[in-house]
Amino acid sequence: LRAPNGCPVSARAAAFDPFEDAYLQDPPEYLRWAREQEPVFYNPTLGYWVVSRYDDIKAIFRDHGSFSPSNALEKITPPSEAAQQVLASYGYAMSRTLVNEDEPAHMARRRLLLEPFTPEALRHHEPLVRKLAREYVDRFIDDGRADLVDQMLWEVPLTIALHFLGVDEEDMPLLRKYSIAHTVNTWGRPDEHEQLRVADAVGNFWQLAGNILEKMRRDPSGTGWMKFGIRMQAEHPDVVTDSYLHSMMMAGIVAAHETTANATANAVRLLLQHPTAWRELCEDPSLIPNAVEECLRFSGSIIAWRRVALRDVDVAGVTLPAGSRVLMVMASGNHDGRHFAEADLLDIHRDNAGDHLSFGYGAHQCMGKNLARMELQIFLEELSRRLPHMTLAPQTFHYLSNTSFRGPEHLLVEWDPALNPERRDP
């Protein structure tokens, strides 16, 4: 086997399979050999070059002259003819948003749409995040057990996401189902039967996004990032296009909630698996912001992201030919001992925890990162204050098979309600 640059493909490179459970169970462990021995390798099954070290990933994110994000939302598994027909029957036309747009179009659009993400604008969302976190904990605090994913961590970020975007809450259960389908459609390896089911859900999602947009256009006043986008379109129709608004409505609903739900579930699991860190944080909540960064480093929710080489380009001494597709595994870079001392150790005091690559880097770095951070912090504040004695219930963690989005499908925790701090000290 040979890579497109003529070099031989090693057995391990050929065996790399991100749809295998071992990858999702522990991505940095799965790629340890690569970080150590073959930091850039070609995987013929995927048709992607896989990059695993911190510095190389960061350099690729930074270099938009050599690497384009245009493939970021492409279907990583080529769809069957039948699945394409299903998508076409819904008029599916997912195209450029921000995350997959090249310069200079990208930066012009990003600048116009930035205001709702400023710290002042985000402060308006804080009371709702707090209120929802409290209400959801109220519902199960006396039960002594909960599935935090099903009973809190999915719905609260989804509600916040819709609120942030300016979308009504009516279709929440449907949106959860559609978001999962979108993840499988874009980053998964569905078999032929699954492809049809997923295409049907994604087609419905596309139409729903269009309907939400049409309704919003009738009255785009008030708060919400998508409403702001519609108002910006009136002034700059060539920058904020119809295609952008429709694509962003769908991609935005996913970007704004699934990532945050998964990141919180990963963080709570990780902290409960490290009881010393959890106890410290319960006793001193001022440690929470840095703990959030360390959790995002150690176990982020977007573990890999894509680029395509615009010209022949060197990565860690390997020449990737123009047109090469690249999968950067940030979860691996985040455990690179060349950048993080004792990288496999969870250290909530780590001073460079915030250097992680879980929000990407450079021109496209996650616009929602501060909203996500605020949510993560508030969820940890509420849980550590009200349920400091919770522990993980015995369980096996399951993940949705895909290259990029990672979070446990369920997170079972338990505690003795008689020991709830608010019972002892109401």
Ligand code: HEM
């Ligand atoms: C882009 C991760 C939450 C909106 C990105 C990218 C990543 C990412 C990896 C691509 C960065 C790049 O190419 O350099 C995450 C994670 C989140 C999260 C891990 C939660 C823990 C959010 C939220 C929102 C959001 C809550 C919106 C409210 C966006 C947007 C972009 C983006 C609009 C595109 C930015 C651009 O291309 O200029 N995010 N995200 N994200 N994210 Fe997030």
